[in-house]
Amino acid sequence: MTTSQRLSPINSIPSGLVANLVRRSCIGDLPTRGAEHFGSRAALVDGDTTITYRELEDYANSVARGLLATGLARGDRLAIAASNSWQFVVTFLACAKTGIVCMPINYSLSAExxxxxxxxxxxxxVVVADEHLRKIAQASARMLVPAQIVVIGLDEGRSKAGGAVPWExxxxxxxAPVEVIVEDTDPLHCLYTSGTTSSPKGVLASHSSVLIATLSNTIQMRHQRDTAGSVMPIVLPMFHCAGLDGSLLPLLATGGTALLYRSFDPDLIAGAIARFEVTHLILxxxxxxxxxxxxxxxGTVTESVRLGIYSMAxxxxxxxxxxxxxxxxxxIVMASGQTETIPANELQWPGHQRTKHGAWGSPAITTDVRIMDKNGVLVDRGVEGEIVCxxxxxxxxxxxNADANSAAFAHGWFHSGDIGYIDDEGVVWFTDRLKDIVKSGGENVSSREVEEVILAHPSVRECAVVGRPHERWGEAVTAIIVVEEGLEVSESDIVGFCKEHLAGYKVPKEVVPVESLPRTATGKIEKHKLRTR
Structure with missing residues (x-):
């Protein structure tokens, strides 16, 4: 038998749209299956609004057709600036159905x-909630080609800024079902994450990667498809991968109910636990x-909760x-990961809750985690180095960003930028950070970005920004400054200056003046000394 004869059945398989529809890994198909499998079950609860799985599919198809009617097509980028809401979810799924790349953005950032x-x-x-319209309109006006703005809940009493279109x-x-080609490797979303430079990087994730992460998370988090699904409040913002990929999608894949909250309110969550018999919490x-x-x-009754996950700190x-x-x-276990690897990437096993409390946990079932030295050589267990996967x-x-891609994929592994080791049982332990990122209150803050802003102040000669341990924030953004000789500057002056140029969560919680910064023989600032001062 020749090679061509052995492969002949493959050559007879239909191509194009037909082949794509019957075997693809499209996140836009999740609500389609959900409508068939779970029908009238509640998929989303947003305040007084409940959206069933059937309604979610219908709304996503309608919005998908509406987006296509505006001229958007597969591969185009659409940004969302909105708090957690059913409209956010519908828009995201509509993009997934059409191959439009969804780009949730952190609306707390400055217009710049x-x-x-x-x-x-x-x-x-840009699809934007009405309360964020002013900032988005300012940002769009600065663009070379301003974006078309679609507004959720547009206040009819105000002018439709820049010809804004009501989302409704x-x-x-x-x-009717939207059937267009969406390939497994097509980008599903682009999430921007802070790096070691002042400019954040756009992380592109494919449909297949997110689907695999979704299935992995359903197993690790023990979501069960049954006559009743998991119930989980989503308070982490869905412009982050933890809220979107790690929380929402596993629920929708298994017939669960997502309780959507625009911000965290402990009274509301406690009430939801009793009212909805919450099964999972990620906080x-x-x-x-x-x-x-x-x-x-x-005295809240909490017996319904089966799994509690903490992360970020x-x-x-x-x-x-x-x-x-x-x-x-x-x-109660810890989960970890990063936008580039679509978390969760490590999750503590219940059996390790006490014996390996401080560890990140065991790698996800789809993930091979190793430790690499600075020469690109994998090291033995127990040896510290960079965590790669x-x-x-x-x-x-x-x-x-070709340079960032080359660095991230060097030596055939993805480089996390984190330092740690793997113990004899395969559990990953984090010890330090290669990248100058401060993880404060669930947000990643580029220390260099904050440094560059502070150094623009005329009274500051030198500046180093580090994260110092903080009970509330995990790490507090801390600025250590050297003031120009003969000049004076107060903490409030620096904080006020930063507020003019940075998002609120990036503004230093503390400003510490010093006579000089510790440096190595080659002139590099020794930040590890500043973290412990």
Missing amino acids: EIEFQLSDASVGT TLLEHNS LPVMWEALLEIVRQQ YMTLDRVDALRAAFPNAD RTPQLMIGYWN
């Missing part, structure tokens, strides 16, 4: 910072602390034990 992202990704359309008109389109440590206090005060064992006492049926959950690459 948002404009950089919109311009860098050549965004043509997209729902008027036909809800930052500072949120867990606030919720614990309310649960104790109100470390929690002491005594605080985790307090949570376990307050949530007696729940495993191989996984089908990995990003396509950084948007329009």
Whole structure:
């Protein structure tokens, strides 16, 4: 038998749209299956609004047709600037159905910072909640080619700034299934993440990578497809991968119910636990602390909660034990990951809750994690080095950034920029950070970006920004400055100056004046000394 004869059945398989529809890995197909499998079950609860799986599919198809009618097509970029809401979810899924690349943006950024992202990704359309319209309009006006603005809940009493289109008109389109080619390797979304430079990087993730991460998370987080699905409040913003890929999509894949919140309110979450019989919680440590206090005060019944995950920052064992006492049926574990690898990438096993409390956890079932030295050689277990990985959950690459891609994929592994080791049981332990990133309150802050702003102040000669341990924020952005000789500057002066140029979460929590910065023999600032001063 010749090679051509052995392969002949493959050659007879249809191509084009037919072949794409029957075997693709398209995130836009999740609500289609959900409508068939779960029908009238609640998919989203947003305040007083409940969206069933059937309604979610219909709305996503209508908005998809509306977006296509505006001239958008597969591969075009659409940004979303909105808090967690059912409209956000529908817009995201509509993009997924059409091959439009969705770009959720952090609306707390300044107009200047948002404009950089919109311009860098050549965004043509922005869907924005009315409360953020002014800032988005300012950002769009700064672009070489201003974006088309579509407004959720447009206040009819105000002018439709720049010819803005009401989002609700997209729902008027036909809800018949949208069937267009979307390839597995097509970008699903572009999420911007801070790097070691002042300019953030756009992380492109494919449909297949996000689908694999979704399935991995459903297993690791023990979401079950049954007569009733998991119930989870989503308070982490969906412009982050933890809120979108790590929380929302596993729920929608398994018939769960996502309770959407625009911000964290411990009273509301405690009430939701009792009212909706919440099964899963993913919160930052500072949120867990606030919720614990309310649960104790109100005597909230928490027996329905099966899994509690904390991330972004470390929690002491005594605080985790307090949570376990307050949530007696729940495993309380840490999860970790990064935008580039579509988390969760490591998750503590329940059996390691006490014996390996400080660890990041074991790698996801789809992820091979190793440790590499500075020469690109993999090292043995127990030896410290850079944490690297191989996984089908990995990003396509950084948007329009060849240098960053070359560095990230060096030696055939993805480089996390984090330092750690793997113990004899394969558990990953984090010890330090290669990249100058401060992780504060769940947000990544580029220290260099903050330094460059502070150095622009006429009274500052030198500046180094580090993260110092903080009970509330995990790490507090801390600026150590050397003042120009003969000049004076106060902490409030620096903070006020930063507020003019940076998003609020990037503004230093503390400004410390010093006579000089510690340096190595080659002149590099020794930041590790500043973190412990």
